[in-house]
Amino acid sequence: MCASPLFGVADTVVEIKLKNPKRKAADIARDVGVSRERIRQILKKNGLCTRLPRLTNICINCGKPFPRGDKRDLYCSPECDAGAALCYSDMRSMR
Numbered sequence: 426m427c428a429s430p431l432f433g434v435a436d437t438v439v440e441i442k443l444k445n446p447k448r449k450a451a452d453i454a455r456d457v458g459v460s461r462e463r464i465r466q467i468l469k470k471n472g473l474c475t476r477l478p479r480l481t482n483i484c485i486n487c488g489k490p491f492p493r494g495d496k497r498d499l500y501c502s503p504e505c506d507a508g509a510a511l512c513y514s515d516m517r518s519m520r
């Protein structure tokens with residue numbers, strides 16, 4: 426849809442990532458001037474790791490990865506924390 430203005434950014438992103446595998450998506454985003462989400466899409470498209478496993482937890486409620494390091498090490502958001510009991514029972518009844 427809005428492909429043309431960002432054409433070429435993907436190459437830059439991949440290059441940065443290959444040179445600096447430890448560089449975070451957020452930092453690359455700042456380097457190239459696009460959103461983190463865009464970086465993630467580009468990396469994924471090119472088969473590159475989109476996050477650093479050690480810096481990321483998986484939310485036990487919704488399964489989304491989120492940055493580690495704050496108090497919430499089980500949930501990605503206060504919403505997930507609050508809704509966890511509900512979702513957890515949903516998951517159990519589905520299995």
Ligand SMILES: [Zn+2]
Nearest residue numbers: 484487501505
């Ligand atoms: Zn979550």
